[in-house]
Amino acid sequence: MTIAVAIKDLEWKYENTTQFALRKVNLEISENTFLGIVGANEQGKTTLVSCIKGLIPHSFNGVYRGSVEVFGQAVKETSGLHLAREVGLVFADPEAQFTAMTVEEELVFGLENVGYDINKIRERLEWAAEVTQIGNLLDKSPYDISGGQKQRVAIACVLAMDPRIVIMDEPTSMIDPLGKQFIFDILRKLKEEGNRTIIVVEHNIEQLAPLSDQLALIHEGQIVKVAPPDEFFADPQSLIAQGVYPPEVAIFAGWLHSQGYLPDASPIPRDLAEAVAAAQTALKMGSG
Amino acid sequence: MMAALIEISRLDYVYLDGTPALFDVNVTIGEQEFIAFIGQNGSGKTTFSKCLNGLLRPTNGSVTVDGIDTRSKGVIKQLVTKVGYVFQNPDHQLFNDSVEREIAYGPRNIGLPESEVKARVQEAAAVAGVGPDHFATHPFFLTKGLRQRVAIASILALKPRTIIVDEPTTGQDMPQSIEVMNFLQRLWKEEGHTIIIITHEMSIVARYAQRVIALGQGRVLLDGPTREVFSRPDILKQTFVEPPQITRLGQALNPPLPRDVLTVEEMQIAFKGALKQH
Numbered sequence: 001m002t003i004a005v006a007i008k009d010l011e012w013k014y015e016n017t018t019q020f021a022l023r024k025v026n027l028e029i030s031e032n033t034f035l036g037i038v039g040a041n042e043q044g045k046t047t048l049v050s051c052i053k054g055l056i057p058h059s060f061n062g063v064y065r066g067s068v069e070v071f072g073q074a075v076k077e078t079s080g081l082h083l084a085r086e087v088g089l090v091f092a093d094p095e096a097q098f099t100a101m102t103v104e105e106e107l108v109f110g111l112e113n114v115g116y117d118i119n120k121i122r123e124r125l126e127w128a129a130e131v132t133q134i135g136n137l138l139d140k141s142p143y144d145i146s147g148g149q150k151q152r153v154a155i156a157c158v159l160a161m162d163p164r165i166v167i168m169d170e171p172t173s174m175i176d177p178l179g180k181q182f183i184f185d186i187l188r189k190l191k192e193e194g195n196r197t198i199i200v201v202e203h204n205i206e207q208l209a210p211l212s213d214q215l216a217l218i219h220e221g222q223i224v225k226v227a228p229p230d231e232f233f234a235d236p237q238s239l240i241a242q243g244v245y246p247p248e249v250a251i252f253a254g255w256l257h258s259q260g261y262l263p264d265a266s267p268i269p270r271d272l273a274e275a276v277a278a279a280q281t282a283l284k285m286g287s288g
Numbered sequence: 289m290m291a292a293l294i295e296i297s298r299l300d301y302v303y304l305d306g307t308p309a310l311f312d313v314n315v316t317i318g319e320q321e322f323i324a325f326i327g328q329n330g331s332g333k334t335t336f337s338k339c340l341n342g343l344l345r346p347t348n349g350s351v352t353v354d355g356i357d358t359r360s361k362g363v364i365k366q367l368v369t370k371v372g373y374v375f376q377n378p379d380h381q382l383f384n385d386s387v388e389r390e391i392a393y394g395p396r397n398i399g400l401p402e403s404e405v406k407a408r409v410q411e412a413a414a415v416a417g418v419g420p421d422h423f424a425t426h427p428f429f430l431t432k433g434l435r436q437r438v439a440i441a442s443i444l445a446l447k448p449r450t451i452i453v454d455e456p457t458t459g460q461d462m463p464q465s466i467e468v469m470n471f472l473q474r475l476w477k478e479e480g481h482t483i484i485i486i487t488h489e490m491s492i493v494a495r496y497a498q499r500v501i502a503l504g505q506g507r508v509l510l511d512g513p514t515r516e517v518f519s520r521p522d523i524l525k526q527t528f529v530e531p532p533q534i535t536r537l538g539q540a541l542n543p544p545l546p547r548d549v550l551t552v553e554e555m556q557i558a559f560k561g562a563l564k565q566h
Contacts (some may be wrong), residue, residue, distance in 0.1 A: 040464075041460070074561050155468075174459060176488060178329065179329075242465045247533055248533040252537070275537050279537060286563040287563050
């Protein structure tokens with residue numbers, strides 16, 4: 001399988017700080033897989049995705065050691081324009097990236113910048129608007145729509161560029177539940193299309209876990225755990241100690257295991273449906 | 289029945305541009321309650337909470353705070369000492385150039401003597417956990433958690449019985465959320481305040497709120513103990529709210545599991561109980 005992102009012994013210290021924000025980070029992300037990144041605030045999550053996007057070291061000063069490769073190319077040596085096509089990044093605050101008067105202009109801006117012809121631009125625009133369900137917003141000002149709609153526009157702008165790697169950094173942290181659901185629906189669609197590597201930093205593990213092929217935990221600038229969700233949640237107490245709360249059903253299933261109500265080999269549920277099945281098994285085992 | 293702090297009777301609210309936001313709301317808020325307002329954006333939560341301290345005045349019906357009708361003239365200064373409102377983003381509220389002046393602003397503004405202002409600042413800062421070493425600091429140089437505490441301290445300095453906190457945990461991670469919620473719990477339990485939170489985080493509601501008011505399309509859909517409100521997923525659905533995941537697990541397997549567990553710990557006890565019945 002092709003490796004989309006290869007991070008080797010990466011260390012980064014921002015200028016004018018005393019501690020390294022990232023320390024000896026090693027991570028491989030396979031092409032067209034979905035990686036969820038979790039961890040408490042200020043542990044290095046945004047710094048890590050900034051290194052994959054190339055914002056670090058190209059737009060920040062600091063000390064850089066080790067390497068990040070995107071499809072075999074060292075990010076440190078690669079031009080911003082090239083990376084813009086390979087890696088798209090959506091921030092928590094969508095307004096940070098708006099510059100145009102209408103949503104449509106906002107979408108077209110990036111496409112024109114990389115020199116697509118008019119037919120290609122139209123095709124990308126239509127697809128991105130469809131996936132993010134913003135067709136009815138195209139002639140509005142990006143400042144004149146709800147927070148959830150702004151985030152969908154920000155995602156559409158990134159998707160329109162057709163990056164092979166899409167990164168979203170806490171895409172739902174500033175929006176209401178209905179808006180959050182839209183974002184997770186977009187992520188589900190992208191995953192089902194299966195032709196993109198997706199990296200999502202998110203506090204909402206309950207929604208993130210069922211989508212993730214792998215989950216990574218960042219703590220104090222290090223990746224302390226990478227595993228598929230069921231393995232990742234196997235020791236809920238150690239996760240809680242590192243500031244990350246597994247989904248409630250995963251904590252409950254961990255307890256069922258510890259009490260001997262579930263077979264040792266059965267996986268920890270990632271979502272409610274799996275938890276219902278596990279609890280049914282446990283009820284049978286417990287009363288049998 | 290506890291003494292009523294705020295009486296809301298047949299409240300309608302229509303914004304100046306003609307947008308209706310609240311319809312026939314009837315709610316009584318008592319001493320030392322811990323209440324969560326829930327519902328999708330646009331459901332009327334924020335409009336409702338702004339009606340409770342006179343920031344908005346009823347279009348029809350009435351809101352009475354400690355016997356004062358919020359429609360009366362010249363009552364705002366009294367109301368701010370009875371119902372405090374902490375904005376979602378502390379940066380929308382903090383505007384002084386030092387923590388001390390920020391906390392002193394409210395008491396000074398209602399015309400308290402300077403000696404009383406000083407005492408109020410000391411007390412509010414202590415309760416909110418803002419150390420005197422921060423007093424000279426510009427609020428913007430503090431962490432988000434501390435800025436939120438300064439925002440709460442500046443409200444506490446007015447000694448309101450009721451404190452409304454708009455989305456106390458939005459954008460925070462779990463340890464930070466627990467810290468702020470434990471703090472609000474202390475204000476409720478130990479200091480005797482009535483706390484109202486406006487939130488989308490149902491696991492937080494399940495853990496901390498004693499009473500839940502669910503709003504949808506400007507109406508009160510449900511008003512009752514947290515456990516009862518979360519056992520009505522059919523109605524909550526109307527305002528795009530789902531009970532906590534562990535509650536939904538019980539509801540999916542009822543019986544033998546109960547429909548109204550609020551936490552994982554409760555589910556563990558309920559599970560053992562279900563096994564015994566077999």
